[in-house]
Amino acid sequence: MGVIATSDQLATARAARGDYRAGRAVPTSGVAAGLTQANLIAxxxxxxxxxxxxxxxxxKPCPVLEVIERGQVESVLAPGSDIRTDIGRYRIWRDGELASEVTDATDAWDEHRDLVAFLIGCSFTFETGLVDAGIPIRHQELGRNVPMYRTNIDCTPAGRLRGEMVVSMRPIPAGRVADAVQISGRTPAVHGAPVHIGDPSSLGIADLSRPDFGDAPEVREGEIPVFWACGVTPQAAIMASRPPFAVTHAPGYMFITDVPDAEYIV
Amino acid sequence: MGVIATSDQLATARAARGDYRAGRAVPTSGVAAGLTQANLIAxxxxxxxxxxxxxxxxxKPCPVLEVIERGQVESVLAPGSDIRTDIGRYRIWRDGELASEVTDATDAWDEHRDLVAFLIGCSFTFETGLVDAGIPIRHQELGRNVPMYRTNIDCTPAGRLRGEMVVSMRPIPAGRVADAVQISGRTPAVHGAPVHIGDPSSLGIADLSRPDFGDAPEVREGEIPVFWACGVTPQAAIMASRPPFAVTHAPGYMFITDVPDAEYIV
Structure with a gap:
């Protein structure tokens, strides 16, 4: 649609990427508000x-925003960026096992010079619309990472890749759940409408207070747990499918682009 | 969304695929109305x-509806189908040149046993919505193939693949152009809103009466030429990029699925 970021937004995004490049590592929910964040799998x-x-x-869980081809390290969504360094925290995977977490993945790209990197949409994009509509985002308010859960929903396999869907959860006041569905539904390119509302057990989530990724939630009286497909889903595929090598972001530590969230509203 | 085809629709679709499998070759605009048709590139x-x-x-020009992996020939969008035979007319490409047109592509799959087939969305899907809204579809009325044109719009390259966008054109009464934009815009997964309205020359189209694919149009007094991204675009990429081998449908001779058009409305 050609929505353009403001110069203030761009300065904030570049400063954040610069901080992460220099070694800072913090969850990115609420950082560079209004600009799209992305999940990484290489x-x-x-x-x-x-x-x-x-x-x-x-x-729904894996909307591709960009593919950075082998030999390339700059994202077209963030000119001047370097995908090897500009995320706060990376995960290095070997044979489907988490081998290490690092704040600089240059060694991984040196080790595998043919890495192809995929930037996947992130639910933080529609959080902007929710906040603008006066719907509280609890994990932002608490300064925590969003809670994420593995589910019993199998993704459709592709060749050697299979795995279950990962979801993120936001507690939403019951009277605003329909609004949250409609607002997030307007961004089908970044997870879109929720995949599930209100019943964790039918997703195979035994204990909402113990997420598989991110921080524990705080669900208050009168709030419904609402579940969206999550861009951490490729990490579940790595665990289930055991490719020899992969690099991802650490959940909640996203790649910040220069693209306004509004670009993905239909 | 889980929209289900009626048994009459499914019977019509299966009969059409059976006819094409038996060797019949006719353009498919208006055939099995209400069910999604697809472009092929393998x-x-x-x-x-x-x-x-x-x-x-x-x-926009290349919305992927399904990928049929190597060794497979049945589309999940049309159970019981065979992608090698169930299109009325195929094109066989060698080194970027159109080598032949055939009504059965089994030999091509025998020659290249590792073919991967892509089904790409087709603008016929939103024609259903246009007709339902009382907007005339001229090429359907005349029993002709839709006119298609190569343009001066370059697609974004990917590795060895590059080429220009191909568009389809429908003359729309001036008073209904806005409606046509909004109706087709509701199907972003199958080309969506037009890419251009009213000025062929700015697309590099010198003579509207001489399309590059399909049949000549008939634009009447008070009608505006409206251009949509077209699933023949991969064929322009074949011509420009010269892969050693490829199979496509012949423009206008689409693969008919069992999926209702309504499935792709957001």
Missing amino acids: VPADWAFETLLYAQRNP | VPADWAFETLLYAQRNP
Whole structure:
């Protein structure tokens, strides 16, 4: 649609990427408000087709915003960026196991020079619209990371890749749940409407207070847990499918782009 | 969304695929009304990632409805179908040149056993909505193929693939153009809103009466030429990029699925 970021927004985004490049590591919810954040998964070229196909077949959890081809490290969504350094915290995966977390992934790109990087949409994009509509975002208010859960929903496999859907959860006042559905539904390119509302157990979530990723939630009286497809889903696919090598962001530590959230509203 | 086709629709779709499988070859505009039709491009596995990436980077002309992996020939969008036979007319491409047109592509799949097939959304899907709104579809009325044109709009390249956007054109009464934009805009997964309205020359189209694909249009007094991104765009990429081998449908001779058009309305 050609929505343009303000110079203040761009300065904030560049400063944040610069901080992360220098080694700072904080969750990015609420950082550079109004600009789109993205999940990262990078795999060796041999796995790139299946990763892109997995995303195409599972567009709600895995909406592809950009593919950075082998040999490239700059995102077109953030000119001047370096995908190896500009995320606060990375995860290095070997044979489906989390091998380490690092604040600089340059060594990983040196080790595998054929890495293809996928930037996947993030639910933080529609949080802007929710906040603008007066719907509270609890984890932002508390300065915490959003809670994320593995579910019993199988994604559609693609070649060697399979795994379950990961969801993020936001407690929403019961009277605003319908608004939250409609507002997030206007951004189908970044997870869109919720995949589930109100019943954690039917997603296979035994204990809402113990998320698989991120921080514990605080669900208050009169609030309903609302679940959105989450861009951490590729990490569940890594665990289930065990590719020899992969790099991802650490959940909640996103790549900040220069693209306004409004760009993804239909 | 889980919209279900009626048994009459499904019977019509299966009968049409059966006719094409038996060798019948007619343009499919208006056939099995209300069910989604798709463009085809199939390439050797070595070109599959770039083809999928080209589609991801150019979603208006190349919205991917399904990828049929190597070794598979049945579309999940049409159970019981065979992608090698169930299109009325195929094009076989060698080194970017149109080598032949056939009504059965089984030999092509035998020659290249690693073909990966992509089904791409078709503007016929939103024609249903236009007709329902009382907007005339001239090429349907005349029993002709929709006119399609190569343009001067470059698609975003992906690896070895590049090429210009192809558009389809429908003459729309001036008073209904805004309606046509809004109705087609509700199907972003199948080309969505027009890419251009009213000025062929700015698209590099010198003579509207001589389309590059399909049949000549008939634009009447008071009608505006409206241009939509077209799923023949991958064929322009084949011509420009010269992969060693490819199979496509012949323009206008689409693959008919069992999926209601309404499934793609947001």
